[in-house]
Structure formats: C-alpha cells, structure tokens
Amino acid sequence: MSDAEGPDERIRVAVVGLGIGRMHVLAFHELRKRFRVVAVCDVDAERATEVAGWLKGVRAETDPEAIWAAGDVDVVALCTPPSQHRAQVEAALRAGKDVICEKPLVASVREVDELAAIAAETGHHVMPVFQYRFGNGLQKLLALVDQGVAGRPFVANIDLAWRRGADYYAAPWRGRWETELGGVLLGHAVHLLDMAVQVLGPPAAVWARTATLVNDIETEDSAVVTLRWANGALATLSATLGSVPELSRHRFTFEHLTAESGTDPYTNSFDPWTFTAAPGHEDAVAAVVDAHVPGTEDYIGQFERYADARANGGPLPVTLADARLMLELVTALYTSSREDREVALPLAEDDPSLAGWAP
Numbered sequence: 519m520s521d522a523e524g525p526d527e528r529i530r531v532a533v534v535g536l537g538i539g540r541m542h543v544l545a546f547h548e549l550r551k552r553f554r555v556v557a558v559c560d561v562d563a564e565r566a567t568e569v570a571g572w573l574k575g576v577r578a579e580t581d582p583e584a585i586w587a588a589g590d591v592d593v594v595a596l597c598t599p600p601s602q603h604r605a606q607v608e609a610a611l612r613a614g615k616d617v618i619c620e621k622p623l624v625a626s627v628r629e630v631d632e633l634a635a636i637a638a639e640t641g642h643h644v645m646p647v648f649q650y651r652f653g654n655g656l657q658k659l660l661a662l663v664d665q666g667v668a669g670r671p672f673v674a675n676i677d678l679a680w681r682r683g684a685d686y687y688a689a690p691w692r693g694r695w696e697t698e699l700g701g702v703l704l705g706h707a708v709h710l711l712d713m714a715v716q717v718l719g720p721p722a723a724v725w726a727r728t729a730t731l732v733n734d735i736e737t738e739d740s741a742v743v744t745l746r747w748a749n750g751a752l753a754t755l756s757a758t759l760g761s762v763p764e765l766s767r768h769r770f771t772f773e774h775l776t777a778e779s780g781t782d783p784y785t786n787s788f789d790p791w792t793f794t795a796a797p798g799h800e801d802a803v804a805a806v807v808d809a810h811v812p813g814t815e816d817y818i819g820q821f822e823r824y825a826d827a828r829a830n831g832g833p834l835p836v837t838l839a840d841a842r843l844m845l846e847l848v849t850a851l852y853t854s855s856r857e858d859r860e861v862a863l864p865l866a867e868d869d870p871s872l873a874g875w876a877p
C-alpha cells in the first residue's frame with residue numbers, strides 16, 4: 519500500500535512449519551486486505567525458501583527464535599509437529615505475539631491451563647485451529663438449533679473413513695505418542711467431534727474402544743465411540759485411517775428435522791447439507807435455511823473471523839476454552855478405551871488424567 523492510502527494496518531503474520539503451514543500462507547494471502555505474511559519459517563531451509571518465494575516481500579527463516587525476536591510480527595501461525603506446540607506457544611506469547619496454533623494444541627488439559635495463564639499474564643491471545651467449524655452446511659444447522667427450530671436432539675452418527683499409509687507415517691514425528699501425542703481420535707476425529715459439540719454441546723459421558731489395525735504405529739488408527747448428553751441425546755463415532763474411499767459424514771436426528779452432511783472427507787461441513795423437516799415443520803426449517811447468509815469457510819473462514827475479532831474486540835472464533843473442552847473429551851476417550859468403562863464428563867478437578875493421556 520502507498521502512503522496515499524493511509525497507514526498499512528494489516529495484521530503481520532509469520533507462519534512457522536511449512537507442511538500444512540502452506541495452507542495457512544495461502545489463506546492469509548487470500549485475505550491480503552486484512553493480513554500480510556512477513557515471514558515464513560521451517561527448519562528445512564529449502565521449504566522456507568520455496569514458500570517465501572510464492573509471495574512478494576516474505577523473508578525465509580530457519581530458526582523460530584528469529585520469528586519470536588522479530589519486531590514486525592503481530593501473529594505467529596504455528597504449524598509445527600504437536601509436541602513442540604507447548605514450548606513454542608509460550609515463547610511466542612512471551613515475545614509479545616498472538617498465536618494461532620494448529621491442533622492438537624498441547625499434550626494435556628493442564629497444559630492448556632498453563633497457556634491460558636501465560637496468555638492472561640502477557641495480554642496476548644492464543645487461537646487454536648478448528649477450521650471445519652466454518653462450513654456453511656454446519657452453520658445452517660447451528661442456526662436451526664440456535665433458533666429453536668430443530669427441537670430435541672435424539673441421535674447423531676459420525677463417520678470418519680480416511681486413508682493414511684506408509685508415506686504419511688514416513689514423517690518421523692507421526693504415529694508416536696511422544697511426538698504426535700495421539701492417533702486418529704486426537705489428530706483427525708477431533709475435527710468431526712468439534713463439529714458435533716458445536717451442535718449438541720459438551721457430552722456428559724463417553725465410551726471408546728481403540729485399535730491399531732492399519733499401520734505399524736504406536737498410536738491408534740481405528741476407533742469406535744459412543745457419546746451421551748445430559749439431555750438424553752446419544753451419538754456414535756466410527757473412525758479409521760484404513761478406508762479405501764475416503765469420507766466424513768454427520769447425520770443428526772432431531773425431533774423436528776434430520777440433518778445430513780455431505781461426504782467430502784475434508785470439507786463435509788461445507789454445503790450441501792440436506793435438512794429434512796418433520797411434518798408440520800417444513801416452513802420453519804426452510805425459513806432458517808433460506809435466510810442463512812453464506813460466510814467464508816475453512817482456514818479462510820477462521821482467519822477472517824479472527825481479524826474481525828481483533829478489529830472489534832469481540833471473542834475469538836475459537837478459544838483456549840474450546841481446545842480445553844476437546845482435549846478433555848479426548849482424555850476421557852483414551853481413559854475409557856484403556857480402562858474399558860464409561861467416563862463421565864467434565865473430569866474431576868483432581869483427575870490425574872488431566873496431566874496427560876499418553877500411556
């Protein structure tokens with residue numbers, strides 16, 4: 519921007535870790551009226567140089583310390599392997615940056631609380647990534663629920679059938695408790711569970727069975743889960759990383775409507791969703807669906823809402839409390855699977871599993 523257009527007030531971002539971080543760079547570029555990518559960082563110098571070359575005026579770094587020390591970075595988008603997040607989020611906050619951090623945020627509920635305390639102490643914010651939330655199909659269902667049109671929830675069916683093989687697990691951090699922190703439940707199904715929790719709220723109890731069937735890894739790659747809500751609603755999740763055709767699917771049965779998502783594995787929160795009204799509820803359902811104004815989706819949807827929240831001082835679109843809730847749910851799933859019992863939520867304040875779910 520030239521001086522004639524006034525000062526450049528765009529949010530200055532550095533993206534650290536350039537696997538999925540490439541998608542962050544592209545999303546920020548798509549939102550270039552709000553954000554400016556000033557630096558990218560990867561310990562792999564070739565990756566850093568390549569991605570920096572995509573856009574004008576982006577410098578390549580290979581040491582995240584240079585990002586924390588940079589005076590021209592407002593926000594760090596952290597896309598490094600999971601076990602690095604806890605220390606790197608703290609370092610960035612203490613260096614005066616806000617942080618957007620990929621899932622899984624950290625290795626325990628207690629670590630989320632530690633980061634919340636550091637965020638409060640430093641006055642900077644952490645926004646965990648849950649980009650599936652912002653699909654327009656899911657947003658329509660949320661409007662139907664919020665406006666009281668859906669009625670009582672009965673049952674939800676959640677399917678995750680993805681495929682991950684040797685090439686995926688060639689990255690040395692994947693498939694190990696110490697570095698990936700979990701398997702399909704923590705790393706993949708968490709997106710679909712977050713969508714369900716948006717619709718139904720936090721569950722009151724879960725029962726999970728996990729298995730490692732597909733790949734020669736430490737963490738689980740297949741799981742089945744039942745969830746129960748205080749209002750009586752029930753849900754099942756089945757998840758595997760061994761499916762030949764890939765899909766993600768939600769089906770929510772409410773008193774006054776049934777909502778069915780599309781089946782694209784990574785964008786099933788997007789349109790088209792099917793809303794079938796119970797007799798007598800057709801007009802009410804159609805009115806809410808027709809009134810829905812489509813918003814931006816995926817990473818762009820989350821980052822745009824983040825920029826709005828910064829501009830108007832409103833709540834972030836995804837908060838540390840959201841990440842805490844999901845990690846508490848995942849903690850309960852791993853405990854349930856290991857101890858072969860139902861686990862009630864929320865976990866007690868003195869529950870030892872709040873310090874970590876890893877075996």
Ligand SMILES: NC(=O)c1ccc[n+]([C@@H]2O[C@H](COP(=O)([O-])OP(=O)(O)OC[C@H]3O[C@@H](n4cnc5c(N)ncnc54)[C@H](O)[C@@H]3O)[C@@H](O)[C@H]2O)c1
Pocket residue numbers: 534535536537538539559560561562565580581582597598599600602620621622647649689705
């Ligand atoms: N939200 C989603 O849908 C989604 C999708 C994929 C991955 N993820 C998450 O993103 C994170 C990264 O996953 P990925 O698939 O991109 O992994 P990846 O291995 O493909 O990429 C990670 C990159 O980080 C770099 N790196 C490692 N340590 C670093 C450090 N200290 N400083 C700078 N760079 C470093 C690596 O060289 C690599 O290029 C994980 O937490 C993963 O769970 C989220």
